[in-house]
Amino acid sequence: SQTIHQWPATLVQPVGSPLSLECTVEGTSNPNLYWYRQAAGRGLQLLFYSVGIGQISSEVPQNLSASRPQDRQFILSSKKLLLSDSGFYLCAGIKGRSMNTEAFFGQGTRLTVV
């Protein structure tokens, strides 16, 4: 079965510090991959998605960036964190282009910027 390993589970970072969150996929190849952020009490905001190596689509302009250096690796980065970057970050994937294909999720990273 398809799984996503996402780490770390919890992270506390000072304002202005860099960020690197990584997720890796097991059990499938060539998935579509997504980074979401969820603020407290809110829904999932799509940040980036990728349909293949080196292909990144950005949904919201901000100080975050994403990269997909390998088929099963998706990285979320920032050069300088802001307080507003705090939230719950989720990596997700979908295998296949057909209808009603279920997404699979990592367990999330809770980021607190202080």
Added chain:
Amino acid sequence: RKEVEQDPGPFNVPEGATVAFNCTYSNSASQSFFWYRQDCRKEPKLLMSVYSSGNEDGRFTAQLNRASQYISLLIRDSKLSDSATYLCVASNFGNEKLTFGTGTRLTIIP
């Protein structure tokens, strides 16, 4: 306008009651729809896919209305364990973009 919109709630309903959520989507090209359930501080879990003909899974029924661009979720005989946030999801052709609604918070009261 958000691509996928839901009433954030909260919905507080007594145990055993029937509760219904609606979700509207703005992209008429959306091809697939889902309901996910999210418990506090956890990743979302798939509750059910939503088919054009409507589908049922135990106490849960999902419907899709393409003409009006909304999907619905009905929960019958609600249980305390149904308390969670319910997220509506739409994907475009090829599943390139997976868009979540803001979620509806449901609390079942004993």
